[in-house]
Amino acid sequence: MIQPGPFFGRSVSVVDDLSLDEQWYLYTKTAQIKTTILQGGDLEAYRLGDKDLSVYLIFLEDSTRTKESFRNAALFHQATVSDFDAARSSVNKNESLIDTLKMLVGYSRRSIFVIRSKVEGVCRALEASIGDYCQVAGISPPSFINAGDGRHEHPSQEFLDEFSFLEHRGWKRDSLHIVLTGDLYFGRTVHSKADGLRVFHKVRVDLVAPPELGLPEFYHHKMLEAGFEVRLFTSIDNYLAQDDVADVWYFTRLQLERMGDDVLDKVSRLKHAVTVRTDHLDKLPALCKFFHPLPQNRIAPTIPDFVTPLSLNGWDEQSRNGYFTRITLIGMLSGVLGHDYLGPLSRHQLPADDFVQEVQVKPRAKSDGHKTGIKPVDDGIVIDHIGAGRQVDQVWKLLDKIRRNLQLDYLSSHGVFASVTSDVVKGLISIPDLPDLGFKKIKKLAALSPGCTLNIVRGKQVMRKYRLHMPPRIYNFAEISCRNENCISHPGQHEGVNAEFVRRGDGFVCRYCERPHTYDDIWTD
Numbered sequence: 462m463i464q465p466g467p468f469f470g471r472s473v474s475v476v477d478d479l480s481l482d483e484q485w486y487l488y489t490k491t492a493q494i495k496t497t498i499l500q501g502g503d504l505e506a507y508r509l510g511d512k513d514l515s516v517y518l519i520f521l522e523d524s525t526r527t528k529e530s531f532r533n534a535a536l537f538h539q540a541t542v543s544d545f546d547a548a549r550s551s552v553n554k555n556e557s558l559i560d561t562l563k564m565l566v567g568y569s570r571r572s573i574f575v576i577r578s579k580v581e582g583v584c585r586a587l588e589a590s591i592g593d594y595c596q597v598a599g600i601s602p603p604s605f606i607n608a609g610d611g612r613h614e615h616p617s618q619e620f621l622d623e624f625s626f627l628e629h630r631g632w633k634r635d636s637l638h639i640v641l642t643g644d645l646y647f648g649r650t651v652h653s654k655a656d657g658l659r660v661f662h663k664v665r666v667d668l669v670a671p672p673e674l675g676l677p678e679f680y681h682h683k684m685l686e687a688g689f690e691v692r693l694f695t696s697i698d699n700y701l702a703q704d705d706v707a708d709v710w711y712f713t714r715l716q717l718e719r720m721g722d723d724v725l726d727k728v729s730r731l732k733h734a735v736t737v738r739t740d741h742l743d744k745l746p747a748l749c750k751f752f753h754p755l756p757q758n759r760i761a762p763t764i765p766d767f768v769t770p771l772s773l774n775g776w777d778e779q780s781r782n783g784y785f786t787r788i789t790l791i792g793m794l795s796g797v798l799g800h801d802y803l804g805p806l807s808r809h810q811l812p813a814d815d816f817v818q819e820v821q822v823k824p825r826a827k828s829d830g831h832k833t834g835i836k837p838v839d840d841g842i843v844i845d846h847i848g849a850g851r852q853v854d855q856v857w858k859l860l861d862k863i864r865r866n867l868q869l870d871y872l873s874s875h876g877v878f879a880s881v882t883s884d885v886v887k888g889l890i891s892i893p894d895l896p897d898l899g900f901k902k903i904k905k906l907a908a909l910s911p912g913c914t915l916n917i918v919r920g921k922q923v924m925r926k927y928r929l930h931m932p933p934r935i936y937n938f939a940e941i942s943c944r945n946e947n948c949i950s951h952p953g954q955h956e957g958v959n960a961e962f963v964r965r966g967d968g969f970v971c972r973y974c975e976r977p978h979t980y981d982d983i984w985t986d
């Protein structure tokens with residue numbers, strides 16, 4: 462093969478793994494491929510034609526169209542398709558997914574793994590761990606495509622959905638007014654919309670679902686941050702009682718398999734709120750289209766059968782588009798497509814570990830009132846401003862947590878004091894004869910008590926002073942854990958993936974499943 466294109470070897474765990482320019486490339490290339498296929502034109506320029514590429518279909522949750530469209534898209538490229546038989550594999554002997562993939566990756570010169578799992582963040586974790594393994598083993602690192610992970614995301618579905626909306630809008634990107642209805646809480650295809658819809662310049666989203674099925678706050682917030690105008694309605698009836706009705710409707714199935722008993726008990730009422738009736742039809746705008754990722758529940762579909770033959774039906778064409786968009790996606794990641802992409806390449810980098818700031822040491826008068834009760838150290842370290850601004854009992858708890866987590870079991874003293882300059886309460890730990898804390902402990906200290914200072918004292922003088930800030934990433938600590946039991950990094954998954962959190966806004970998100978956590982949530986004790 463000639464030099465592979467710029468997307469060669471990339472993975473797609475979430476929609477945002479392709480930048481908007483890259484997504485737009487995918488859509489325009491898909492339009493060319495679709496037209497060429499439908500017109501019976503020459504497809505050679507789009508085809509990889511390499512059986513040394515193995516496309517592994519690893520479906521640990523059921524699927525029809527995602528699996529089959531990926532299979533056919535891989536066959537279009539004349540790749541070797543392997544259908545991993547999860548039900549009869551050593552996954553049933555409790556083998557970890559990481560061990561399974563380590564082995565599969567060695568069977569081909571180059572692999573793309575298409576993975577669906579109820580475990581969230583699988584592809585992100587595999588990308589890191591298998592990537593490292595391949596480097597050591599001298600194997601070409603594979604690409605991973607998330608084909609739906611629990612209630613997190615379904616990026617390749619998002620690409621086909623946006624492609625379908627663009628087709629419907631005649632490729633006008635200026636604006637989109639869309640209804641998202643059904644199960645917005647568990648429906649991963651809706652969650653992916655918070656990023657995917659940004660391909661349109663002005664986006665208005667009407668969320669139509671009863672509160673039990675409402676969009677999680679994280680995605681709602683993401684939409685607002687992206688500048689979308691968002692309105693909420695609890696049922697289709699409520700929505701149609703006002704005049705400003707969107708012409709693009711996106712339905713989702715109630716995800717019964719993910720619901721707890723508390724929600725399952727209410728299913729018929731919830732379903733009623735998001736099911737179309739004949740009397741709704743004359744309240745819809747002209748040229749309105751219904752989209753649905755499918756499957757529909759054939760016993761009680763939210764878009765009933767009477768709608769299927771109507772011009773409202775956008776979902777049949779949408780589902781066919783899965784084949785075309787996935788040809789393009791495999792083509793991009795395998796390197797045959799992308800040579801004509803002119804935009805910048807997105808490089809997702811984890812934020813730098815930038816959390817220690819050296820500050821000037823100000824000379825102080827000897828009688829430092831706020832250190833009352835603590836014997837000054839001649840040589841050693843003093844950690845000051847611990848938990849500054851919290852309640853007294855919280856600062857004591859924090860002192861205890863710091864001492865335990867940093868194993869500061871030295872002869873030393875600590876206490877909670879009022880600052881001399883304000884009413885603020887803060888903690889202080891003073892450790893004689895300890896020259897330094899070491900990088901790992903400093904980082905943990907920054908994560909436990911952002912804003913504290915670390916003073917290095919020599920000959921009764923503060924020689925250096927560092928202010929510690931909340932690190933942009935918190936990882937590599939045994940005392941942190943993702944709260945989402947379905948996350949690949951949750952200890953209950955036994956995948957050996959260490960928890961990692963990335964700062965977002967006022968809190969953190971899990972690097973794998975993106976579940977938001979407050980700062981206190983990430984610590985296990």
Ligand code: ASP
Nearest residue numbers: 609615650714754755756
């Ligand atoms: N097939 C889509 C998914 O796997 C939608 C659904 O199952 O309701 O997320």
Ligand code: CP
Nearest residue numbers: 524525526527754755
């Ligand atoms: N839309 C979708 O993902 O369908 P399947 O669950 O049938 O793959």
